[in-house]
Amino acid sequence: MYKVAEQQLNGEVIDAKLVGTTADGWSYDLRVITRDGHVRQARYDASTLALRSLDGQPIE
Numbered sequence: 001m002y003k004v005a006e007q008q009l010n011g012e013v014i015d016a017k018l019v020g021t022t023a024d025g026w027s028y029d030l031r032v033i034t035r036d037g038h039v040r041q042a043r044y045d046a047s048t049l050a051l052r053s054l055d056g057q058p059i060e
Contacts, residue, residue: 004049005030009040018046027052 002013011034020026026046033039043053051059 001028001030001044001049005032005042005044008051009042009054010035011040014039024052 001016005013005028009032011032013030014033015031017029018026019029028044028046030042030044031039032042041053041055042051044050045052053059
C-alpha cells in the first residue's frame with residue numbers, strides 16, 4: 001500500500017489507518033507528504049488498492 005501511494009502521489013506516507021464501514025468495506029486512510037512539502041489526504045480501497053478520494057474529493 002505504501003509503495004502504491006508514494007508512487008502515485010510522488011511523496012512519502014507519514015500516517016496510515018485501516019478503517020472499515022458497512023457500506024464501503026475496508027479502506028486505507030493515508031497522509032502523504034509530497035516532495036514539494038504539501039500534505040495530501042488519500043483514501044484507498046483496501047482490497048483493490050484503487051484510489052477512492054484525494055483531499056476529501058472523490059475519484060471517479
